Amino acid sequence: MESKSKSTNENVGRCFLVGAGPGDLGLVTLRAKECIEQADVIVYDHLANPEMLSWARDDAEIIYVGKRAGEHALGQEKINVLLVERARAGKQVVRLKGGDPFVFGRGAEEASAIVDAGIEFEIVPGITSAIAGPAYAGIPVTHRAENSHVTFFTGHEDPEKTGSPIDYAALAKLGGTQVMLMGVQRLESIAREMLKQGVREDLPVALVRWATTGRQETLTGTLQNIAQRVAGVGFEAPAVAVFGEVVALRESLNWYEKRPLSGKRIVVTRTRKQAGELSAQLRALGAYVFELPTIRIEPPGDLRAFAELVQDAHSYDWIVFTSANGVEAFFEIFFKLYDDGREIGGARIAAIGPATAQRVKDFHLHVDLQPDEFVAEAVVSEFQRQGGVENLRILLVRAEKARDVLAKQLSALGAIVDEGLAYRTVPETRDTTGARRHLLEEGADLITFTSSSTVENFLTLGLPWPEGMQVASIGPITSKTARDHGLKIEIEARRHDIGGLVEAIREFFEKGKGHG
Numbered sequence: 001m002e003s004k005s006k007s008t009n010e011n012v013g014r015c016f017l018v019g020a021g022p023g024d025l026g027l028v029t030l031r032a033k034e035c036i037e038q039a040d041v042i043v044y045d046h047l048a049n050p051e052m053l054s055w056a057r058d059d060a061e062i063i064y065v066g067k068r069a070g071e072h073a074l075g076q077e078k079i080n081v082l083l084v085e086r087a088r089a090g091k092q093v094v095r096l097k098g099g100d101p102f103v104f105g106r107g108a109e110e111a112s113a114i115v116d117a118g119i120e121f122e123i124v125p126g127i128t129s130a131i132a133g134p135a136y137a138g139i140p141v142t143h144r145a146e147n148s149h150v151t152f153f154t155g156h157e158d159p160e161k162t163g164s165p166i167d168y169a170a171l172a173k174l175g176g177t178q179v180m181l182m183g184v185q186r187l188e189s190i191a192r193e194m195l196k197q198g199v200r201e202d203l204p205v206a207l208v209r210w211a212t213t214g215r216q217e218t219l220t221g222t223l224q225n226i227a228q229r230v231a232g233v234g235f236e237a238p239a240v241a242v243f244g245e246v247v248a249l250r251e252s253l254n255w256y257e258k259r260p261l262s263g264k265r266i267v268v269t270r271t272r273k274q275a276g277e278l279s280a281q282l283r284a285l286g287a288y289v290f291e292l293p294t295i296r297i298e299p300p301g302d303l304r305a306f307a308e309l310v311q312d313a314h315s316y317d318w319i320v321f322t323s324a325n326g327v328e329a330f331f332e333i334f335f336k337l338y339d340d341g342r343e344i345g346g347a348r349i350a351a352i353g354p355a356t357a358q359r360v361k362d363f364h365l366h367v368d369l370q371p372d373e374f375v376a377e378a379v380v381s382e383f384q385r386q387g388g389v390e391n392l393r394i395l396l397v398r399a400e401k402a403r404d405v406l407a408k409q410l411s412a413l414g415a416i417v418d419e420g421l422a423y424r425t426v427p428e429t430r431d432t433t434g435a436r437r438h439l440l441e442e443g444a445d446l447i448t449f450t451s452s453s454t455v456e457n458f459l460t461l462g463l464p465w466p467e468g469m470q471v472a473s474i475g476p477i478t479s480k481t482a483r484d485h486g487l488k489i490e491i492e493a494r495r496h497d498i499g500g501l502v503e504a505i506r507e508f509f510e511k512g513k514g515h516g
């Protein structure tokens with residue numbers, strides 16, 4: 001990786017104070033993503049969405065310094081020391097902070113400690129929850145007709161304590177939109193103080209918790225009743241509170257909480273590399289997705305044997321790909337051996353399933369035969385329709401330990417079949433993003449399986465099954481594997497690709513059959 005050689009060549013440690021945005025992965029800046037991809041060390045806390053750690057290098061040191069149930073945060077002083085120490089050792093250190101690093105949350109103190117230690121640093125601003133939180137609840141912090149200034153204040157300090165740094169009398173006089181961070185616990189005394197200073201009782205107030213994530217919830221009320229409502233429903237931090245006329249605009253502008261999969265917690269079990277598309281499509285519909293890869297793609301046991309077959313690719317009549325992984329593994333080697341796509345010669349290409357075919361097309365090659373389903377009979381009959389396979393040389397590119405029915409059936413019809421074992425799937429043992437812990441603590445509404453191996457590997461992890469978690473499967477073969485393991489399938493895609501799966505999930509929840 002380019003970044004890696006860069007960081008090892010220059011032995012100057014640096015510290016990047018990076019805003020992780022409010023939660024939604026799409027709200028992370030391009031610069032933040034670059035920093036994460038290049039980091040030697042990443043120090044993050046509990047408001048930074050851990051999914052973004054999947055962008056980190058495999059060998060990056062990842063350190064959690066936030067508060068976790070029952071545990072205490074690494075003290076601020078210790079965090080400062082940690083950053084300085086790692087940077088002094090020549091590391092590229094990314095300090096990942098929720099929202100914007102300089103909006104509350106002690107980023108300024110960390111920057112000072114870094115500067116005092118004489119370490120080079122960079123600040124990467126982020127989208128603050130103070131603005132994004134309201135926006136995702138349909139509340140613009142300004143409106144020409146309502147206000148011409150916005151105040152951000154911390155609710156961390158108790159207004160009833162003497163020496164509170166916040167001048168509530170001045171705030172009351174100022175009016176406009178006021179956004180409070182860190183204040184859920186003290187909301188009652190803060191609201192009381194505002195009323196005492198003459199703010200009107202029916203001023204609209206909204207609280208947005210876990211804003212911009214799939215767990216987002218919004219509670220609205222007035223200055224008079226908001227604290228009571230918070231207590232009534234047990235509304236908890238982290239939340240942003242907005243005080244002001246603009247809150248009323250939510251009635252027409254609320255958008256995020258109205259999407260088809262809003263509030264649904266969905267587990268994606270594909271490999272890290274492949275999860276992206278499914279996750280993105282589900283997120284776009286409002287789901288709270290967490291990726292829990294159970295498998296990883298590794299080179300096959302005998303890479304040399306596979307490479308030799310790839311080298312002879314041009315000598316086959318057909319090359320049959322059974323999965324997108326196979327296509328990738330094949331061309332990775334092919335383009336190491338050859339620098340011209342035409343070296344594939346006259347070999348025709350068959351790709352099973354639309355995702356496999358798409359991957360072939362990505363390499364600008366034509367797919368000559370595209371059976372839709374990976375059912376050996378279906379593939380064979382497609383070949384028969386094209387004039388049979390007798391005496392044809394076929395290279396079947398597949399995973400180690402995959403089903404070999406297809407090779408047998410093609411051979412039985414007189415084809416000369418070579419099986420290229422292109423890759424193997426191994427259990428994913430790491431949990432960089434804390435997704436497993438998350439599943440145990442927060443539960444889920446739905447788990448998605450996109451192949452038999454995702455089912456088997458998920459079950460191999462031996463995690464307790466969260467209450468009420470339903471199952472969505474990409475097609476009959478995956479469903480059968482799941483049923484064989486005693487799972488009940490609530491959703492099965494009619495079209496056996498990612499788009500088809502997402503469509504089925506959407507229909508399912510729209511019909512209101514889902515829990516929660």
Ligand code: SAH
Nearest residue numbers: 099100103105128129181182210211239240
């Ligand atoms: N630097 C951060 C704020 C850190 S202070 C930022 O710019 O957003 C921590 C407070 O931020 C929390 O107590 C809460 O009030 C707010 N906060 C951060 N992320 C939030 C989120 N996703 N939803 C609601 N509030 C959030």
